[in-house]
Amino acid sequence: MAASSVNPSVHPCDERLPAGQLLTLGIQHVLVMYAGAVPLILGAAMNLSKDQVAFLISADLFSCGIATLIQTLGLWIFGIRLPVIMGCTFAAVGPMVAIGTNPSLGILDVFGSTIAAGVIGILLAPMIGKLLRFFPPVVVGTVIAVIGLSLMGVGINWAASGVGNPDYGNPVYLLLSLVVLSLILLTNKFARGFIANISVLLSIVAGFIIAAMLGRVNMDGVAHAPWVVGIVLPFHFGMPHFDPLSVATMVIVMFVTFIESTGMFLAVGDLVERPVDQKALVRGLRVDGLGTLIGGIFNSFPHTSFSQNVGLIGVTGVKSRFVCATGGVILVVLGLFPKMAQVVASVPPFVLGGVGIVMFGMVAANGIKTLSRVDFSKNHHNLFIVAVSVGMGMVPVVAPKFLHATAARAGADSSQRDSAGFGVGGDSEYRVQWRAQGVRGAARDPRSRTRVRWRGSRGRRALRKSYPGSACWLFA
Numbered sequence: 001m002a003a004s005s006v007n008p009s010v011h012p013c014d015e016r017l018p019a020g021q022l023l024t025l026g027i028q029h030v031l032v033m034y035a036g037a038v039p040l041i042l043g044a045a046m047n048l049s050k051d052q053v054a055f056l057i058s059a060d061l062f063s064c065g066i067a068t069l070i071q072t073l074g075l076w077i078f079g080i081r082l083p084v085i086m087g088c089t090f091a092a093v094g095p096m097v098a099i100g101t102n103p104s105l106g107i108l109d110v111f112g113s114t115i116a117a118g119v120i121g122i123l124l125a126p127m128i129g130k131l132l133r134f135f136p137p138v139v140v141g142t143v144i145a146v147i148g149l150s151l152m153g154v155g156i157n158w159a160a161s162g163v164g165n166p167d168y169g170n171p172v173y174l175l176l177s178l179v180v181l182s183l184i185l186l187t188n189k190f191a192r193g194f195i196a197n198i199s200v201l202l203s204i205v206a207g208f209i210i211a212a213m214l215g216r217v218n219m220d221g222v223a224h225a226p227w228v229v230g231i232v233l234p235f236h237f238g239m240p241h242f243d244p245l246s247v248a249t250m251v252i253v254m255f256v257t258f259i260e261s262t263g264m265f266l267a268v269g270d271l272v273e274r275p276v277d278q279k280a281l282v283r284g285l286r287v288d289g290l291g292t293l294i295g296g297i298f299n300s301f302p303h304t305s306f307s308q309n310v311g312l313i314g315v316t317g318v319k320s321r322f323v324c325a326t327g328g329v330i331l332v333v334l335g336l337f338p339k340m341a342q343v344v345a346s347v348p349p350f351v352l353g354g355v356g357i358v359m360f361g362m363v364a365a366n367g368i369k370t371l372s373r374v375d376f377s378k379n380h381h382n383l384f385i386v387a388v389s390v391g392m393g394m395v396p397v398v399a400p401k402f403l404h405a406t407a408a409r410a411g412a413d414s415s416q417r418d419s420a421g422f423g424v425g426g427d428s429e430y431r432v433q434w435r436a437q438g439v440r441g442a443a444r445d446p447r448s449r450t451r452v453r454w455r456g457s458r459g460r461r462a463l464r465k466s467y468p469g470s471a472c473w474l475f476a
Contacts, residue, residue, distance in 0.1 A: 012319035013082060013272045021194060025318055026326030028201035029085050032355060033306045034344055038088040046100045046107055054338055055236060056299065060088055062232045062335030063300035067291030068328030072321045080284030082268045083324040085309040086291050092253045092302040099246045112240030114296030117250035121289025128258050129282035138382045141370030143263040146393035147307060148364025153397055155360045159353025173350035180207040180354030197316045200355055207351035222342040232335055234297045257304040261288050264305045267366050272319040311359030314366055
């Protein structure tokens with residue numbers, strides 16, 4: 001891989017490249033990370049207008065840029081000061097769609113739960129940082145490798161033009177993805193210096209031009225987008241709502257992103273030869289929380305470090321954090337100029353498919369590289385750790401519906417228990433409702449298998465009289 005010229009007295013991570021190179025490499029990082037997917041998915045799910053979706057894209061870009069600048073440059077107790085690009089996490093898409101499409105909730109509850117999760121994330125980051133001692137190389141390497149392997153499906157789906165596309169898997173898309181992939185490899189093989197460093201950017205531009213010549217690029221968003229959106233103001237849609245269940249859900253998502261970010265930070269530290277200690281990890285995780293807080297305030301969503309940009313560092317060999325900081329500035333600018341943002345978002349998925357395969361594969365390869373430092377010959381338990389972790393980690397990828405039946409059954413049981421207050425069941429003839437002071441319990445009617453609840457000794461005696469032979473038990 002190509003590497004930038006490094007001043008021996010300056011760590012590669014702190015190297016300041018010429019302005020032209022910073023701008024070009026920053027654009028490369030932005031093109032690799034951004035497709036506007038999260039705002040588009042949520043906008044479509046919540047039936048938002050085109051203007052509202054366009055604003056969400058601008059707010060998303062703006063928030064990503066601010067979070068990236070804080071993460072790379074540092075601010076007080078925030079920022080890992082490594083080459084990291086922050087973006088909206090896809091782990092939050094499902095919960096946000098569920099919250100936003102709930103008739104009793106809405107987009108303001110999405111923003112409220114995002115803000116609350118960000119605040120809680122900032123407060124709990126030091127506690128998560130203390131878990132670093134449980135991340136020896138065998139764990140770090142396995143986590144990074146599994147992240148890369150699990151993301152390979154994303155790159156492959158991009159190559160086929162994205163799941164849900166009626167023309168999914170069109171040979172034209174696959175061929176163009178292969179062309180982009182081949183250009184990346186050929187440029188890295190035969191080019192030198194700065195040209196090799198921007199191999200991904202050159203390949204994306206070439207793929208975009210070819211796709212446009214074939215009429216496979218949709219520029220409608222560019223034509224309808226305004227040139228300037230102005231300042232992205234907080235609470236554009238109104239004051240956020242804080243639904244307790246939604247907040248709890250987003251806090252869980254926050255912890256998931258913390259674990260993923262920990263693996264990514266350790267991978268970046270290994271790539272740039274600046275090991276991540278507990279203090280640095282906590283600073284980085286705090287920005288995950290702060291970025292999520294900023295996102296909720298500025299009408300955006302939870303943030304995390306993007307793995308494809310970690311892979312890009314491995315491809316180019318450019319380790320300067322100021323490159324990613326420049327990418328953050330570009331993201332902020334794109335957030336203020338929607339027409340420019342739409343140009344970036346109009347890059348077809350199949351053009352990014354060839355890039356994604358390289359980027360995510362590079363993440364997995366770095367995990368394997370970390371595992372190469374693990375002693376497998378003298379400590380065979382390490383083999384079991386890797387084997388079981390990879391097997392369990394790949395379950396959602398190789399068998400996406402593995403837990404669907406269990407989740408559906410749990411959801412059905414929960415719905416049945418809670419559908420009628422104290423008396424729960426499908427047949428109202430056998431529902432019983434008692435309100436007495438004392439211990440809670442329940443019984444199951446042997447005739448209808450309906451579960452009913454009781455309170456206190458009076459309720460228990462009445463229940464036994466009404467339902468002879470039913471089994472009674474206490475709720476925890």
